[in-house]
Amino acid sequence: xxxxxxxxxxxxxxxxxxxxxxxxxxxxxxxxxxxxxxxxxxxxxxxxxxxxxxxxxxxxxxxxxxxxxxxxxxxxxxxxxxxxxxxxxxxxxxxxxxxxxxxxxxxxxxxxxxxxxxxxxxxxxxxxxxxxxxxxxxxxxxxxxxxxxxxxxxxxxxxxxxxxxxxxxxxxxxxxxxxxxxxxxxxxxxxxxxxxxxxxxxxxxxxxxxxxxxxxxxxxxxxxxxxxxxxxxxxxxxxxxxxxxxxxxxxxxxxxxxxxxxxxxxxxxxxxxxxxxxxxxxxxxxxxxxxxxxxxxxxxxxxxxxxxxxxxxxxxxxxxxxxxxxxxxxxxxxxxxxxxxxxxxxxxxxxxxxxxxxxxxxxxxxxxxxx
Amino acid sequence: xxxxxxxxxxxxxxxxxxxxxxxxxxxxxxxxxxxxxxxxxxxxxxxxxxxxxxxxxxxxxxxxxxxxxxxxxxxxxxxxxxxxxxxxxxxxxxxxxxxxxxxxxxxxxxxxxxxxxxxxxxxxxxxxxxxxxxxxxxxxxxxxxxxxxxxxxxxxxx
Numbered sequence: 001x002x003x004x005x006x007x008x009x010x011x012x013x014x015x016x017x018x019x020x021x022x023x024x025x026x027x028x029x030x031x032x033x034x035x036x037x038x039x040x041x042x043x044x045x046x047x048x049x050x051x052x053x054x055x056x057x058x059x060x061x062x063x064x065x066x067x068x069x070x071x072x073x074x075x076x077x078x079x080x081x082x083x084x085x086x087x088x089x090x091x092x093x094x095x096x097x098x099x100x101x102x103x104x105x106x107x108x109x110x111x112x113x114x115x116x117x118x119x120x121x122x123x124x125x126x127x128x129x130x131x132x133x134x135x136x137x138x139x140x141x142x143x144x145x146x147x148x149x150x151x152x153x154x155x156x157x158x159x160x161x162x163x164x165x166x167x168x169x170x171x172x173x174x175x176x177x178x179x180x181x182x183x184x185x186x187x188x189x190x191x192x193x194x195x196x197x198x199x200x201x202x203x204x205x206x207x208x209x210x211x212x213x214x215x216x217x218x219x220x221x222x223x224x225x226x227x228x229x230x231x232x233x234x235x236x237x238x239x240x241x242x243x244x245x246x247x248x249x250x251x252x253x254x255x256x257x258x259x260x261x262x263x264x265x266x267x268x269x270x271x272x273x274x275x276x277x278x279x280x281x282x283x284x285x286x287x288x289x290x291x292x293x294x295x296x297x298x299x300x301x302x303x304x305x306x307x308x309x310x311x312x313x314x315x316x317x318x319x320x321x322x323x324x325x326x327x328x329x330x331x332x333x334x335x336x337x338x339x340x341x342x343x344x345x346x347x348x349x350x351x352x353x354x355x356x357x358x359x360x361x362x363x364x365x366x367x368x369x370x371x
Numbered sequence: 372x373x374x375x376x377x378x379x380x381x382x383x384x385x386x387x388x389x390x391x392x393x394x395x396x397x398x399x400x401x402x403x404x405x406x407x408x409x410x411x412x413x414x415x416x417x418x419x420x421x422x423x424x425x426x427x428x429x430x431x432x433x434x435x436x437x438x439x440x441x442x443x444x445x446x447x448x449x450x451x452x453x454x455x456x457x458x459x460x461x462x463x464x465x466x467x468x469x470x471x472x473x474x475x476x477x478x479x480x481x482x483x484x485x486x487x488x489x490x491x492x493x494x495x496x497x498x499x500x501x502x503x504x505x506x507x508x509x510x511x512x513x514x515x516x517x518x519x520x521x522x523x524x525x526x527x528x529x
Binding site: 060063064065067068131138141148149150151152153156158166167170190193194195197198199200 | 383384387388390391393394395406419420422423424448449450483484485486487490499
């Protein structure tokens, strides 16, 4: 329950971080019990950006509800849409053309790079380094331009539809992506020069917010947070969807479990994403970009679940269908919510100044946590 | 040994800072690699891609004719009730009653640019326009009637 803001009977200070705080990147409200500068307890309070998306989806048809999921984890909007399209396809047993599968994976990996870049810049800014933010946004801009040309929007694309993708690829797509990859390889090197090797940065990240493997599993941490603690949880590798079974890539796992490990997982994932795009960009199969589907989609009676790997972890869509044109019940499993729940465990006993580093490496997107 | 390590660490730290500063200095002296766009000064040269989703427009040709039959496929496809089609009955040359478009009401303030209406349209009567500066002083101005006054359906479109 809510405690009164002030001091407790033991003389501990209770303070609020957020809901309007630059380091929380959104309306996250943390109530922290402090003993001196040491965190004794940390309690996230949610509800500031609740839009009841799950309830909203119950009144939308299976074509319409996909666009809403772009507004949850807006940094990996493509991958959220992909999960929704996949679960509808699973229910209707639609065979997606190979071309559409490859396009989906290409787009998902570009989104992952863009998301990790924004995280890299914003996290460095939280720590106190301002320059990386501009470096990250410069390359992210190129991806946004590519997206804008093919999908028509920069952030909330709504490009995935049940049965494939919405439009044909733009003629310039392949050329532009190749140019981007060539440039990006050099830029990742720059990122590492700027930040990874920096002694101040290293000292601020090492042994901060340690999460053991057992704790990561029990809190349900997925994505780079789970893999930073040594949990093998990459859905792309474990349960391949779309064209992920046709590409070669490594699952990045670090065992230290501290903030630096989570940072390194994301930086190495950038390299893996580039390698996936390089394998596919010259091998986009010919054919239709969309399977023929009925005008009105009706899922058979039953329950359907599909999970995908977003930039932040495992994202799941669970649909209960009564056989109508709209879902009876829909549930989203968002990665951010589980990752945030581990923050209390991580922060307990550490200093208040280190909290920003922990939150930065958790890569929290608040609309995703609080749907 | 402790002192040697201590001094080593200091030099390592200073070196890592210098490596980072070299990168910052490079961009400080290489202005050509700056990619900032000077909006709104570059309005004339700003080219948005043709697929950019700015707002829905009804396509009119030079004779002030459009292709909308008033079938309400877009209205049904829209997740946010952005589009409202008002139909009327025209009397054709043979004296028959025919359903036709009266008003194509479009609420820009509700639109999320999801492109579903464009795909649903069977006659390709609507498209996405590239305008993006939608700020107005009154919310009422965002509710638009897309068919121009006096416009009618093109011959041969069913």
